[in-house]
Amino acid sequence: MKQQIKRLNYLLVKHFGIPDRQKKLPNPVDALIATILSQNTNDKNSYQAYKNLKKKFKVWQEVADAPRYKIENAIKVAGLGKQKSAAIKNFFNQLKKKKGRLNLNYIKKLNDKDILNHLTSINGIGIKTASCVLLFSLDRNVCPVDTHVHRTLNRIGLVRTASPEKTFYEIDGHLSDGTAHQFHTNLIKLGKEICKAQKPLCSVCPLLKTCKFKKKNLAKIITRESENFLLLDSI
Numbered sequence: 091m092k093q094q095i096k097r098l099n100y101l102l103v104k105h106f107g108i109p110d111r112q113k114k115l116p117n118p119v120d121a122l123i124a125t126i127l128s129q130n131t132n133d134k135n136s137y138q139a140y141k142n143l144k145k146k147f148k149v150w151q152e153v154a155d156a157p158r159y160k161i162e163n164a165i166k167v168a169g170l171g172k173q174k175s176a177a178i179k180n181f182f183n184q185l186k187k188k189k190g191r192l193n194l195n196y197i198k199k200l201n202d203k204d205i206l207n208h209l210t211s212i213n214g215i216g217i218k219t220a221s222c223v224l225l226f227s228l229d230r231n232v233c234p235v236d237t238h239v240h241r242t243l244n245r246i247g248l249v250r251t252a253s254p255e256k257t258f259y260e261i262d263g264h265l266s267d268g269t270a271h272q273f274h275t276n277l278i279k280l281g282k283e284i285c286k287a288q289k290p291l292c293s294v295c296p297l298l299k300t301c302k303f304k305k306k307n308l309a310k311i312i313t314r315e316s317e318n319f320l321l322l323d324s325i
């Protein structure tokens with residue numbers, strides 16, 4: 091598994107390059123809230139919702155104290171306002187109850203497994219959100235698995251899994267040091283631009299020779315869109 095991931099990562103970096111990262115990584119609470127906002131929408135809408143939230147409420151304590159509908163109003167551009175505002179309120183309530191404060195700085199000294207267990211013990215926080223905190227805020231060598239990462243890795247044949255969570259556990263621990271961010275980000279680019287859900291553009295795919303997907307679409311492609319904005323590298 092480790093060698094296969096190394097090879098895939100090499101081909102993806104050769105094609106897409108090494109993705110940029112911000113010098114100052116977001117704190118864990120910021121990354122976690124942004125990830126909640128990103129569910130089922132694109133990065134631009136969730137970034138706008140994140141900015142609206144930060145503009146309306148000066149500190150997270152104000153969000154924690156606000157009635158849920160006010161949070162819902164602030165984040166509506168990201169969709170699913172009711173569920174996302176409830177998840178945010180619930181997260182702050184539980185954090186306050188468990189730790190008596192609204193920050194996650196204490197997790198920095200824990201190992202990856204303990205952080206995953208700790209964060210997912212909070213209702214409404216799943217493995218994807220927890221792993222995004224690990225990668226984007228704490229710079230741990232962990233690859234979060236969203237719908238694009240899950241779909242592409244299954245098509246390529248690296249895993250045969252029924253859910254993003256199962257894919258996460260299959261590949262976790264098999265990434266060479268320092269490669270998780272590039273592997274995660276480039277797989278998302280691959281999924282958005284080339285290995286699209288409905289119709290993959292296999293003729294322009296850098297993984298064509300390696301990929302085991304049986305229903306490849308080898309039609310000639312004239313143009314394709316490129317999307318470089320990624321929420322968690324922008325907050």
Ligand code: SF4
Nearest residue numbers: 285290292295301303
């Ligand atoms: S060859 Fe086609 S199916 Fe395979 S990863 Fe590339 S785009 Fe996806």
